Amino acid sequence: MVSANVSYERSAEDIPILTGMEVSRGSQHRLVHRQDFELPVVGEEKNQIEEISIDGGKVRIRTPLGEICRWQDYKAMNLHEQCVEAFFQSNETLMEWVNQQKLPSPVTCLGDGHIRLWRSEALGIWNLFSGIAVPNERREILDWYHLRENLYKVGGSQQRLTAVETLL
Numbered sequence: 001m002v003s004a005n006v007s008y009e010r011s012a013e014d015i016p017i018l019t020g021m022e023v024s025r026g027s028q029h030r031l032v033h034r035q036d037f038e039l040p041v042v043g044e045e046k047n048q049i050e051e052i053s054i055d056g057g058k059v060r061i062r063t064p065l066g067e068i069c070r071w072q073d074y075k076a077m078n079l080h081e082q083c084v085e086a087f088f089q090s091n092e093t094l095m096e097w098v099n100q101q102k103l104p105s106p107v108t109c110l111g112d113g114h115i116r117l118w119r120s121e122a123l124g125i126w127n128l129f130s131g132i133a134v135p136n137e138r139r140e141i142l143d144w145y146h147l148r149e150n151l152y153k154v155g156g157s158q159q160r161l162t163a164v165e166t167l168l
Contacts (some may be wrong), residue, residue: 042082051080054125054160094129113146
């Protein structure tokens with residue numbers, strides 16, 4: 001799908017080169033939003049999902065020329081060795097989709113250390129993990145980089161921090 005390009009405007013330039021037909025950016029936008037994209041179901045017995053990870057990112061929303069561009073959040077879910085999906089401003093859909101998968105007990109949840117509060121609503125990935133499975137069915141692991149980052153926020157002597165890091 002060429003419409004998954006950088007923008008509908010860019011794909012309007014690419015389609016004539018690839019097909020010889022012109023399709024306006026507006027037509028592409030309407031066609032894409034008419035589609036019902038089914039989310040996959042994964043995790044069969046032989047290929048059971050063992051780990052899941054969530055990470056967030058920003059996507060630039062194009063604005064009219066001369067206006068300041070906007071950046072909005074998305075979350076990406078990786079069902080390790082099975083499937084990767086991204087969800088734009090739809091955390092509820094992400095959690096519903098993951099909870100429909102066949103997850104082992106416990107499922108390993110790998111994430112970074114970021115939690116962000118916005119208007120009293122926690123948007124960090126750990127808050128999303130809390131909506132996946134029940135606590136005793138999750139093994140939550142903080143990635144090494146963020147584990148070390150948080151360790152050094154605790155403070156103390158370099159010798160003590162190095163000793164703790166070695167134990168980890």
